[in-house]
Amino acid sequence: MSDAARRVQALGNQIAPPNSSSSPSTPEIKKIAGKSVGPRVEGKVVIITGANSPLGIGRASAHLFAENGAKAVYICDFDGTHLAAHKQEIETLYPATEVHTRQFDAADEKAVKAVVDDAVKTYGRLDVFFANAGVVGPHAPFTQVGKEEFMKVLDTNVSSVFLAAKYAAPAMHLTTPSKPSPSGSIIGTASVAGLRSNAGSTPYSASKAAVISLAQTIAYQLSGTNIRVNAICPGLIETGMTAPTFEAARARGTTRKIGQLNPLKRGAVADEVARVALFLGSDEASYVNGQAWAVDGGLSAGHPYVLGKMA
Ligand SMILES: NC(=O)c1ccc[n+]([C@@H]2O[C@H](COP(=O)([O-])OP(=O)(O)OC[C@H]3O[C@@H](n4cnc5c(N)ncnc54)[C@H](O)[C@@H]3O)[C@@H](O)[C@H]2O)c1
Numbered sequence: 001m002s003d004a005a006r007r008v009q010a011l012g013n014q015i016a017p018p019n020s021s022s023s024p025s026t027p028e029i030k031k032i033a034g035k036s037v038g039p040r041v042e043g044k045v046v047i048i049t050g051a052n053s054p055l056g057i058g059r060a061s062a063h064l065f066a067e068n069g070a071k072a073v074y075i076c077d078f079d080g081t082h083l084a085a086h087k088q089e090i091e092t093l094y095p096a097t098e099v100h101t102r103q104f105d106a107a108d109e110k111a112v113k114a115v116v117d118d119a120v121k122t123y124g125r126l127d128v129f130f131a132n133a134g135v136v137g138p139h140a141p142f143t144q145v146g147k148e149e150f151m152k153v154l155d156t157n158v159s160s161v162f163l164a165a166k167y168a169a170p171a172m173h174l175t176t177p178s179k180p181s182p183s184g185s186i187i188g189t190a191s192v193a194g195l196r197s198n199a200g201s202t203p204y205s206a207s208k209a210a211v212i213s214l215a216q217t218i219a220y221q222l223s224g225t226n227i228r229v230n231a232i233c234p235g236l237i238e239t240g241m242t243a244p245t246f247e248a249a250r251a252r253g254t255t256r257k258i259g260q261l262n263p264l265k266r267g268a269v270a271d272e273v274a275r276v277a278l279f280l281g282s283d284e285a286s287y288v289n290g291q292a293w294a295v296d297g298g299l300s301a302g303h304p305y306v307l308g309k310m311a
Pocket of ligand 1: 049050051052053054055056057058077078079104105106107132133134135136156189190191192233234235236237238239240241242270
């Protein structure tokens, strides 16, 4: 038998060992998660940062987690302008979910520890930490960015995810009668800017690349704990952060240009990113770990290409 044939046979044996039962009865499909029709995060306790912005990914995610049966959702932001209104709206729509508002800087270690401690004290568990708060920072060539400005972007966008993982992981490890074994999902919002160039300034892109790296390295440090860590990489989403771009395009009558670089040829709304956060936070993503999830209409799937400009 040739080497190649032996390799194919060995692979086949691994998938269906030669001595395995060839019983005609089909095996039961083994499942980790509950029914996929929802509620998909029933009973889970969720913390979300960057949840104040009315157009933002954080608020849209809080709604989805509540809609899907979360026991409690902590909506956190350093800007508290809309948090009370969001809480009232979510609790009216989804009365089974308890909503807590917290106003703090997502990169403040004591404050991050405090919100995690509160979840553990109140509910005895923490299941999801969606570290979503982020800032764009200066729009300037890198030679004109001061070190302090650079570090400020890194502090907000990276320390916030690091601290979320640092305090969430031990809390997710705790068990109670309602949660007999450790589990949890830590999600950081990165960006397509963290995958490669041309989607943000140097400090912003560097900070988002670091978020992806945190997901990769921490996932391995949490080996064997059943606590997963992933990064979401949004493309162009209409939120508080990008509203000026969308508004300017509307004012100029150039909305059809929005998202023209991705194959879906459009920008997205926050809910389209929140759907991925919900999936990653749910047990349906039970084998998804250490990954960077691009939610970008396909933008990062291609190389730069301009019709008629190949040569
Ligand atoms: N909108 C996009 O196109 C896009 C693309 C890629 C990545 N992102 C990322 O998505 C995340 C959510 O942003 P968004 O698009 O919903 O924008 P947004 O401006 O609507 O929401 C961001 C929220 O984060 C809060 N925030 C900022 N710094 C904070 C801090 N230090 N502590 C606590 N809260 C803080 C803001 O007050 C705001 O409510 C960010 O991390 C952003 O970098 C957005």
